[in-house]
Amino acid sequence: MSNTLYPNPLIEQRADPHIWLHSDGNYYFIASVPEYDRLEIRRSKTLIGLADAPVSVIWHKPDTGPMSALIWAPELHFINGKWVIYYAAAPSQEIVDGLFQHRMYALVCEDADPLTGKWVEKGQIQTPIDSFSLDATHFEHQGKSYYLWAQKDPAIRGNSNLYMAEMENPWTLKSPPVMLSKPELEWETQGFWVNEGPAVITHNGKIFISYSASATDENYCIGLLWADINSDISDSAQWHKLPKPMFTTQADNLQFGPGHNSFTRDESGQDVLVYHARNYTEIDGDPLYDPNRHTRLKTIEWDENGMPVFGIPPADNQPLIKQQ
Template sequence: MNKNNYKETKYNKPLILQRADPYVYKSQDGTYYFTASVPEYDKIVLRSSDTVKGLAEAKEKTLWVKHEEGPQSIHIWAPEIHYVDGGWYIYYAAGDKDDIWEIRPYVLHCKGQDPMKDEWEELGMMQAANEDEFSFHAFSLDATVFEHKGDYYYIWAEKTGVGKQISNLYIAKMETPNKLATVQVLLTTPDYDWERIDFWVNEGPAILKHNGKIYMTFSASATGECYCMGMLSIDEDADLLDPACWTKLRYPVLKTDVKAGVFGPGHNSFVKAEDGETDLCVYHARPYDEIVGDPLYDPNRHAMIMKVRYDENDFPVFEYQTMEEVFA
């Protein structure tokens, strides 16, 4: 860490150090599971706790390690753990060390019902629908899964175009935990200036449900100080596969705050607190802005946390908070 450029504030104290792309899942029995990208990008880790705060000190277990060569041998990124159709699955992205940007989405399956103790097996790449000629043929990552009205949906980032490609977000309905049932639908592309800094990027989708609405946050631009969070919304009774039913906000909902000492916030997840009512946003950010070299390989993207607040129109508001405020 660049100590000359680091200033601790009451707002930039991490929940978990050096864990980027944090994902927290609350199981039906109330157990919290945490996974994230590690700085080495070489394995998938998991920890569990009865409380969100307890995840900070929970023992971490390595569930899976990258291959020595070929696909899944480098850039193990953004794992998410989900309980789908009666089983535990982890969705993640991985590359090939002989072609390091050959990033594709993969799936692990737990052979038992205890994700911390039971064995995990590889299911290979996520499969597109039979009639889908486009999905997962290019740089694809950051998949998330959610259930709505009895169906499961898969949202992911995939690059398109030639030259310096554009990263868009797509959605499809799922047929099985590792196969899509419908062809991809484009949800959002980098439309605005804040989504186009260094790279044109929409990635890192996360789903929040609240009072008849579904919100999808996402991350935009390159992974340094410019990284930020945008948001789309849709009515819960609308057709989730109709892009015209989604509304995209003109401006980011969370961005760098120099005074707070929070830089490049993004790639978040949402989870209910122990009370079953409070929505928590777990995201990553750095406590400084000046980075030597490629920001992707700076290890100090830490998992941070905030409560989601709602305004007078019942619209989610994202504000930096102290750990004391979050866990009050």
Template structure:
């Protein structure tokens, strides 16, 4: 912010002129951002992005007595969307006890809900059930009970534990994945071919995972809650392990897309968990996730539940504060998913950052070895939606967040932890330092400043330069247009 090229008066006039020009342009569309927790007291969350442009949501409720649905045109919209009850547990009979972990699927022009339920007189005899709805909007119409989806009880048909079912299609064949406790065994993952949406081919039922590592056996020996993601020539199945307290966490199975999915040898388990409690962000027991996509189908989003506190009094299942949360996941160079850590409560999602001064977007300089290395500068460039212009919000606490570049998985960083005006802003390995933490300061009319925690200075288009490639640095916060930013997808 020197006076080398213009007087301050000229700069102020330029600001007013550019602000006027920008004000007559059409408003930018909203970015894919959302605030965690997304929905309070909703565990085992499931989000289905349908072709009608809506996100559909269901989850377990604290009373475990009904199935609820919401829909919204955005992820954030789910937080305030009207919630309807699609189905209530009966007063007696095989579905009168716990009602757990519903999932909503659109199959062959109809809606189906898969859920687990038990009998009030024997709450641990848990089985899988299916509902069907022919309405276009599943929040309307009527749900027909298709009955129990029978799985092989392996000699223990009178009383067993099967739940957390999900379904997917591969090579025109529909499959069911679920968790089940075999006689004398532990909660394990199974797969089978489906004959129709409420029936499996029992002869194909196969166990593909069972607890084997110590991190899967804390409190209870558990593999449950499978969720499937097909990318990069592979199937990735996340699952939840251990008890539902702070020890709950996600593991990962992988299979090649050309493998026989019914062959246990096709599935390989990561020896370490891939998503677990994080005291620094006050997130505990993250698990039972699902996957969805951003509105433009460019980004994978993981939906999961977690608590804000570590210690629970009594049985964790009766603690109601497992809240629904969402986070963007990225992809490593080897084609595997990068789940990172559970974010703190606060903003999440992703966007580009458009300058009110120049109309250009913050951009990691890709002219330097593709822009993936530590130390590459943050500049401005014509907005083009590239990954080098797309930043993920990773909340550190309720105010501050890291901004991670989508193309490099590195964070915006004030170089050398400098507190000086004009200090360079570049990317660096994410490590959570104060010089990598930013917060939004409202600047009115949909704009905000980005203030650094370490220096308390703001991201600034240096020297009032509106050219492509102009440097973005930090400068004392002043409210001029060179420090105002807007989210665009």
């Protein structure tokens, strides 16, 4: 499928997009909303249909407490017969020592329909270090269930590193976390030292982790780790980091700061990159509070070595109405 067949953007003002293709044949979409105050899901039989699909709000943040501010980067998964949403939340908008105070949380729904079912809060995902953490995802590999996320280690320079651990259940870690990557290369340390937003895809004997790096302005970009699919992926030495980013700002196409991706497949089975980007760089104040990171789709190619080729962010192909 040609990239130009996708409306670009697909969904306006939805950052950190995650699309889950379920066994029922439906695509389920969840993302950060500009108000950072709720979790909403939309469902469609087609990828493009997500753009106009009805929105179901399944959870609102409380007024007070540890989950009362800045609801970020939700992901919807189906694990062991249960729907699970991972999300990050903070007790306030306060910044301490240069960081927000996010921790990771889980919601679980045991009903068949996640749009109408009952969601139960499972509380904070506990990790050995109680520190800024966010952007959790889940994947299964060789019969094991894994949790993959970004977190600050006070002993390591930067905002966040990437960690992975085996799971006991969808809201409890089983094994000690292993650090897979930290911001160290020039393109990972622009504005902020960041590795975050991991996503997993497998292809032709390899397992890949994409991730986002640097500040959330035009410096934001996507990097890649990979390991042999038969290796011990809990051994950090098995993971290789590509020296250059996979997906970066394309000024000629007015696409700035592409990042925080997930992966899905289109109706024909082709792999699709799901990501957000802005179409301008003139941002008043903190980029975090600029609402115009829009959800976008792009098909992925694979080279002769079995490595993904993301290409460049395609230009917008429809007029945008900027909402302030």
